[in-house]
Amino acid sequence: MFESISIPDFETLYTETELNVIDIRETSNYLKGHLAYSISLPATLLPNMLKKLNKEKTYHIISYSGRRSEIIASFMASKGFHAVYVIGGIQHFSQAF
Template sequence: MFESMSVLDFTTLYNEDELNVIDIRETDAFLQKHLAHSISLPATVLPNMLDQLDKDKTYHIISNGGRRSETIAAFMTAKGYHAVHVIGGMDSLSL
């Protein structure tokens, strides 16, 4: 089972520590607004790029509203990665 984290908890952790954030939105949305140090890896591309990610790291997965990030976090967890779904996504962040 994958982990989920509220946007409030994510914001607190993000402000205190450097996280591995994967933004799974399409490139144009990422270019318009994104978190500093986040990686743009659209959901349509991510499954083919998993082998480039480190299974020893924790990845916080973010999308627009949180639905796609939930699916991707579950997929990554099933493949042996530690993925945390950020509930509410970019739409809920006020960073």
């Protein structure tokens, strides 16, 4: 299943529940700042790492602007994962606080 979530809704979920967040930015950008407890899994590596992810879980996919996360979430959904892309990406999430 493929879904999207707005920054305000994601912010609420993120602060109130335990989410599986995959940050698909390159590792160097992840290390400059990321959401606590997020998993760094660059978009270029993700297709080869799908076998390590659990299809029973929901994954919130975040990138810098949201464009790549939409593509990756759609790809993951086509492989049987429940993926939710965060509209606007991390650039807007950090501004939401």
